[in-house]
Amino acid sequence: MRANLSLHEINIGMFVDTHSHIYSSEFSLDRDEVIARAVSVGIGRIVLPNIDSSSLKPMLDLTDSVPGLFFPLIGLHPTSVKEDFRKELQILEYWMGKRKFYGIGEIGIDLYWDKSFLEEQIEAFRIQIGWAKKAQLPIVIHVRDSFSEVFEVLREEYSAELKGVFHSFTGTIDQAKQVTDLGFKIGVNGILTFKKSGMDEVIKQINLKYLVIETDSPWLAPAPHRGRRNESSYLTNIADKLALLHNTSTKEIAKITTKNAQELFDL
Numbered sequence: 001m002r003a004n005l006s007l008h009e010i011n012i013g014m015f016v017d018t019h020s021h022i023y024s025s026e027f028s029l030d031r032d033e034v035i036a037r038a039v040s041v042g043i044g045r046i047v048l049p050n051i052d053s054s055s056l057k058p059m060l061d062l063t064d065s066v067p068g069l070f071f072p073l074i075g076l077h078p079t080s081v082k083e084d085f086r087k088e089l090q091i092l093e094y095w096m097g098k099r100k101f102y103g104i105g106e107i108g109i110d111l112y113w114d115k116s117f118l119e120e121q122i123e124a125f126r127i128q129i130g131w132a133k134k135a136q137l138p139i140v141i142h143v144r145d146s147f148s149e150v151f152e153v154l155r156e157e158y159s160a161e162l163k164g165v166f167h168s169f170t171g172t173i174d175q176a177k178q179v180t181d182l183g184f185k186i187g188v189n190g191i192l193t194f195k196k197s198g199m200d201e202v203i204k205q206i207n208l209k210y211l212v213i214e215t216d217s218p219w220l221a222p223a224p225h226r227g228r229r230n231e232s233s234y235l236t237n238i239a240d241k242l243a244l245l246h247n248t249s250t251k252e253i254a255k256i257t258t259k260n261a262q263e264l265f266d267l
């Protein structure tokens with residue numbers, strides 16, 4: 001149960017889930033129920049990061065099915081960067097001219113699953129940051145065992161207008177400061193509620209103006225749902241935990257993180 005937010009306090013649309021893959025096949029049997037539960041706890045907007053050319057259609061079909069709820073991004077996920085990444089990027093670039101997207105994502109570098117395409121990952125990351133700068137869109141960055149590699153590219157490609165978020169942040173306080181010094185946001189998800197993650201110590205030291213919240217569903221369900229499929233309605237568990245750490249109310253967390261998300265993605 002949510003700790004400090006009673007039902008009558010919920011304003012419809014108070015939260016933004018800034019990272020959900022609800023268009024994925026994990027939700028094909030009960031997607032409508034999942035959406036209804038999210039709306040009923042106050043999730044008013046859900047940002048959809050893309051993976052590669054194969055996820056575009058399900059993501060855009062879902063976006064069109066419930067007007068005003070979903071905000072799609074476009075980008076090639078680092079774990080989908082293989083030999084054919086230039087062809088993938090070509091397809092995505094074609095779609096960029098066809099539809100409205102709210103950011104470039106998710107992009108970045110992942111050295112946890114596979115290191116063999118590091119050069120390609122760096123190149124794809126660089127190219128897509130270029131798209132973001134040209135289209136004046138924010139970037140949603142995926143980092144896994146790759147903070148220094150990501151930061152090196154980001155420093156080289158940086159321009160004052162470039163903005164974005166380090167989604168699913170799991171770094172140190174020093175790394176968090178590097179992110180916020182650059183003016184980037186930190187995406188907080190269920191990992192914050194995991195007992196041994198140590199993220200509570202880091203996140204409680206970060207000014208709320210730098211934070212956005214996300215589920216990353218279907219992955220990383222927060223406590224007490226840990227280990228199960230994640231969904232947007234569990235965002236309230238993350239907001240509750242954040243409120244506790246920052247000694248404030250869940251309502252205040254909703255207000256600040258929603259404002260941050262609106263500004264970042266121009267929602």
Ligand SMILES: [Zn+2]
Nearest residue numbers: 019049106216
């Ligand atoms: Zn993701």
